[in-house]
Amino acid sequence: MGRLTLENINQHVVKAEYAVRGELAVKSEEYRAKIRKGGDTGLPFDTVVSANIGNPQQLDQKPITFFRQVLSLLENPNLLEHEDVLINSLGYKSDVVARAKWLLSNVGNVGAYSASAGVPAIKESVAKFLERRDGFAADPAHIYLSGGASSGVNTLLHVLCASPDTGILIPIPQYPLYTASLALLDATCVPYYLDEAASWGTSLETIKESYEKATSNGTDVRAIVIINPGNPTGASLPESDIRSVLEYAAEKKLVVMADEVYQTNVFVGKFTSFRQVLLTLQKENPGGKYDDVELASLHSISKGMVGECGHRGGYFDLVGFSKEVEEQIYKFVSITLCAPVIGQCIVEMMVNPPKEGEPSYELYSKEYNGILEGLKVRATALYEAFKEMEGVECGEPQGSMYLFPTITLSDKAKQAAEKDGRKPDEFYCMRMLEATGVCVVPGAGFGQKEGTLHFRTTFLAPGTDWVGRITKFHKDFMNEFR
Amino acid sequence: MGRLTLENINQHVVKAEYAVRGELAVKSEEYRAKIRKGGDTGLPFDTVVSANIGNPQQLDQKPITFFRQVLSLLENPNLLEHEDVLINSLGYKSDVVARAKWLLSNVGNVGAYSASAGVPAIKESVAKFLERRDGFAADPAHIYLSGGASSGVNTLLHVLCASPDTGILIPIPQYPLYTASLALLDATCVPYYLDEAASWGTSLETIKESYEKATSNGTDVRAIVIINPGNPTGASLPESDIRSVLEYAAEKKLVVMADEVYQTNVFVGKFTSFRQVLLTLQKENPGGKYDDVELASLHSISKGMVGECGHRGGYFDLVGFSKEVEEQIYKFVSITLCAPVIGQCIVEMMVNPPKEGEPSYELYSKEYNGILEGLKVRATALYEAFKEMEGVECGEPQGSMYLFPTITLSDKAKQAAEKDGRKPDEFYCMRMLEATGVCVVPGAGFGQKEGTLHFRTTFLAPGTDWVGRITKFHKDFMNEFR
Numbered sequence: 012m013g014r015l016t017l018e019n020i021n022q023h024v025v026k027a028e029y030a031v032r033g034e035l036a037v038k039s040e041e042y043r044a045k046i047r048k049g050g051d052t053g054l055p056f057d058t059v060v061s062a063n064i065g066n067p068q069q070l071d072q073k074p075i076t077f078f079r080q081v082l083s084l085l086e087n088p089n090l091l092e093h094e095d096v097l098i099n100s101l102g103y104k105s106d107v108v109a110r111a112k113w114l115l116s117n118v119g120n121v122g123a124y125s126a127s128a129g130v131p132a133i134k135e136s137v138a139k140f141l142e143r144r145d146g147f148a149a150d151p152a153h154i155y156l157s158g159g160a161s162s163g164v165n166t167l168l169h170v171l172c173a174s175p176d177t178g179i180l181i182p183i184p185q186y187p188l189y190t191a192s193l194a195l196l197d198a199t200c201v202p203y204y205l206d207e208a209a210s211w212g213t214s215l216e217t218i219k220e221s222y223e224k225a226t227s228n229g230t231d232v233r234a235i236v237i238i239n240p241g242n243p244t245g246a247s248l249p250e251s252d253i254r255s256v257l258e259y260a261a262e263k264k265l266v267v268m269a270d271e272v273y274q275t276n277v278f279v280g281k282f283t284s285f286r287q288v289l290l291t292l293q294k295e296n297p298g299g300k301y302d303d304v305e306l307a308s309l310h311s312i313s314k315g316m317v318g319e320c321g322h323r324g325g326y327f328d329l330v331g332f333s334k335e336v337e338e339q340i341y342k343f344v345s346i347t348l349c350a351p352v353i354g355q356c357i358v359e360m361m362v363n364p365p366k367e368g369e370p371s372y373e374l375y376s377k378e379y380n381g382i383l384e385g386l387k388v389r390a391t392a393l394y395e396a397f398k399e400m401e402g403v404e405c406g407e408p409q410g411s412m413y414l415f416p417t418i419t420l421s422d423k424a425k426q427a428a429e430k431d432g433r434k435p436d437e438f439y440c441m442r443m444l445e446a447t448g449v450c451v452v453p454g455a456g457f458g459q460k461e462g463t464l465h466f467r468t469t470f471l472a473p474g475t476d477w478v479g480r481i482t483k484f485h486k487d488f489m490n491e492f493r
Numbered sequence: 494m495g496r497l498t499l500e501n502i503n504q505h506v507v508k509a510e511y512a513v514r515g516e517l518a519v520k521s522e523e524y525r526a527k528i529r530k531g532g533d534t535g536l537p538f539d540t541v542v543s544a545n546i547g548n549p550q551q552l553d554q555k556p557i558t559f560f561r562q563v564l565s566l567l568e569n570p571n572l573l574e575h576e577d578v579l580i581n582s583l584g585y586k587s588d589v590v591a592r593a594k595w596l597l598s599n600v601g602n603v604g605a606y607s608a609s610a611g612v613p614a615i616k617e618s619v620a621k622f623l624e625r626r627d628g629f630a631a632d633p634a635h636i637y638l639s640g641g642a643s644s645g646v647n648t649l650l651h652v653l654c655a656s657p658d659t660g661i662l663i664p665i666p667q668y669p670l671y672t673a674s675l676a677l678l679d680a681t682c683v684p685y686y687l688d689e690a691a692s693w694g695t696s697l698e699t700i701k702e703s704y705e706k707a708t709s710n711g712t713d714v715r716a717i718v719i720i721n722p723g724n725p726t727g728a729s730l731p732e733s734d735i736r737s738v739l740e741y742a743a744e745k746k747l748v749v750m751a752d753e754v755y756q757t758n759v760f761v762g763k764f765t766s767f768r769q770v771l772l773t774l775q776k777e778n779p780g781g782k783y784d785d786v787e788l789a790s791l792h793s794i795s796k797g798m799v800g801e802c803g804h805r806g807g808y809f810d811l812v813g814f815s816k817e818v819e820e821q822i823y824k825f826v827s828i829t830l831c832a833p834v835i836g837q838c839i840v841e842m843m844v845n846p847p848k849e850g851e852p853s854y855e856l857y858s859k860e861y862n863g864i865l866e867g868l869k870v871r872a873t874a875l876y877e878a879f880k881e882m883e884g885v886e887c888g889e890p891q892g893s894m895y896l897f898p899t900i901t902l903s904d905k906a907k908q909a910a911e912k913d914g915r916k917p918d919e920f921y922c923m924r925m926l927e928a929t930g931v932c933v934v935p936g937a938g939f940g941q942k943e944g945t946l947h948f949r950t951t952f953l954a955p956g957t958d959w960v961g962r963i964t965k966f967h968k969d970f971m972n973e974f975r
């Protein structure tokens with residue numbers, strides 16, 4: 012016997028849960044491999060649909076042409092010696108060539124480490140984007156490029172969490188990266204429930220209750236995480252909700268972590284950034300309590316119409332952090348060396364895409380709008396299907412890439428789940444995968460109010476066949492356990 | 494005042510040290526920015542030389558053409574619709590096109606998340622490489638693709654370190670990622686000193702002493718890290734040293750972490766992998782003590798003739814870990830989603846480069862050998878310069894990308910350092926940077942025997958001008974403090 016056992020390794024790792032890529036995902040990959048091998052699989056379906064993870068380009072979403080043309084030149088700058096071929100034979104526009112040259116002159120070589128917090132010129136592009144988006148200037152010195160938003164979350168939670176008593180307010184349901192990271196750091200998750208009846212809105216009353224309860228138990232609650240637009244819920248917060256969260260954060264000296272990776276995935280209402288509202292509040296109350304609020308906002312190339320998950324790019328922007336704390340954040344990111352440089356270049360193009368009048372603009376905007384429209388159409392089709400399903404309730408699609416319907420299961424189904432050693436929604440999702448090849452995530456993986464059951468599905472998969480498979484499975488399941 | 498202060502944030506972050514990108518590196522970047530702005534800088538040099546970090550493509554090392562041509566096609570697969578243009582007008586060979594097609598058919602889309610532990614087909618390529626290199630078959634199931642070796646180290650140490658009493662044997666001098674990671678995890682670094690007099694070899698006696706001392710202090714020593722070839726020392730371990738380390742590991746049930754990222758950067762002697770030696774020992778002693786040894790071997794695309802640091806790719810391979818522990822490792826890597834997919838593709842090409850007889854082979858091997866030869870020439874030039882410098886002693890270059898000379902400074906210099914609030918080698922390196930624009934790292938950043946002083950410099954920078962600058966600075970420094 013070797014040295015390491017489940018009992019003697021890091022118990023915080025053992026305790027961490029991450030359902031998005033858990034047992035169901037592993038089983039779905041086994042099915043996929045079986046189907047790929049060919050022959051008689053014995054399975055009642057012939058494709059696996061990974062609706063468990065927001066992975067747009069694994070499914071129907073095509074990459075944006077402008078981005079990928081530029082990347083091809085960054086990877087092989089020798090191609091720039093053949094500009095005529097690029098333009099006349101390969102359909103590259105002059106702004107593709109110009110952007111590649113500009114990036115190369117600022118990045119140097121995409122195969123070299125960049126500065127720890129990212130390429131300075133790219134941070135400047137992000138700052139200009141923030142200024143255009145929010146109407147307030149941004150300082151590149153407080154922008155940190157990261158390997159996706161998840162690496163930014165990891166950095167920030169590492170610095171924030173000082174002891175097991177450190178508490179972080181986390182929305183429930185949530186993206187399980189947060190609870191998994193807190194488990195790894197041995198810090199305390201202070202859950203606050205989102206209000207399903209109010210389109211999964213943020214209720215200040217609920218936040219206050221959670222804060223008070225945790226504080227009275229001796230937890231040092233020092234930050235609140237807001238996912239806006241929501242994952243898994245899709246909800247966009249109205250400005251009034253953001254204001255009240257910031258007011259409460261100012262009062263209780265809570266660091267605000269605004270996870271805004273779905274900021275362009277909005278169908279209903281509009282996205283308002285925490286940064287814009289905070290800077291507005293500071294302007295309205297000069298010298299007031301908002302000047303001290305610490306806000307970290309996160310964004311990513313993985314979602315939205317960019318959808319470049321595999322390239323691992325993103326950034327976070329800090330407002331109100333002290334110099335000495337930022338120095339520690341810098342040191343932490345420098346230990347992990349730097350974010351993937353190609354991912355940093357995609358961040359630059361995401362925040363600074365082709366503009367009206369530029370040669371690539373027409374195709375860019377056609378692709379961008381086509382993706383957004385496609386997501387909306389698929390979300391609506393799925394929503395309509397859910398409306399027809401017995402015991403399923405689902406809010407109207409608002410944004411992000413997910414629907415998170417409630418399911419009501421019979422006692423007989425719950426007993427069968429118990430016998431199977433699973434939570435009822437896990438049982439339901441496993442049966443769905445076995446019957447249809449569609450992989451979704453049980454609500455238990457995100458957290459849900461006691462006594463309620465949900466599942467999360469992306470609406471990224473093309474076509475309607477898989478929706479039909481779910482509908483049929485659901486009917487059979489309900490009949491089996493009636 | 495906001496919430497966070499240096500006193501109330503995570504003290505393990507505050508305590509972590511990472512000199513490679515510390516004060517000197519930050520200052521050198523300021524100089525670089527100043528020079529870029531133009532005008533009278535007031536500096537006594539007109540270029541900054543970053544000899545502080547093994548970042549080949551920031552300096553003279555060109556990327557391998559085959560790799561980058563394939564990457565350009567992976568980023569823009571539409572180019573594959575113009576095979577004639579690629580081949581007739583752009584100089585792409587047919588094996589470039591074939592490799593890109595093969596990778597795309599296995600990866601899908603480089604913009605999608607891959608499986609958490611990496612693309613299965615790429616893991617198979619790594620397994621085949623391990624088999625060719627070591628003469629023993631490898632199972633892709635135990636191979637994990639990572640974002641550079643540093644992300645693999647982070648994963649493994651996270652799982653290994655269960656409490657502040659967990660001890661990990663770390664060579665001194667070492668790459669400071671190890672001590673920084675242990676500080677973040679609040680585990681115990683158990684240093685063992687390498688033997689400078691024996692070309693920085695590994696002395697089993699020293700390892701035993703360190704183990705015994707730590708164990709008698711109540712530390713649960715559970716792993717030993719070996720960096721082979723060494724960083725910062727460049728030493729390649731002879732097979733006999735590897736055998737004795739493995740024998741000791743088997744006896745004491747120590748997990749072995751073999752950091753082998755410099756395995757192709759070898760000028761003197763030859764690289765032997767820990768995996769090969771362990772599997773040989775197992776074969777020689779069937780059913781014996783070696784069957785239980787747990788070995789993790791790490792490799793990277795950042796070093797060697799590949800030098801693709803900015804793409805963040807690498808892998809680790811496990812031998813002898815239990816299924817339950819591997820499940821925890823899988824869960825941990827799944828929380829960080831996946832390694833950058835383009836970096837994974839470079840791993841594939843690194844372990845499976847063009848073969849003799851294939852169209853790209855000639856250029857590939859010319860580039861590969863040219864880089865290796867260039868490193869050797871530059872290392873030798875630097876070594877010769879060090880030999881001429883008063884109070885500097887340096888072993889003959891053996892490999893990796895670094896030299897790590899001893900410097901002997903006068904009491905007067907040490908007093909001046911103390912007055913300046915710095916360790917003597919930090920003071921020396923800061924003065925070097927201020928006088929020459931050459932950034933190196935003080936030995937203190939890697940650890941060194943009490944009473945000795947060193948600095949680490951890469952030998953990646955082209956030309957000899959910068960070596961001349963160091964020589965002149967050193968003479969002036971020695972005279973100033975005589």
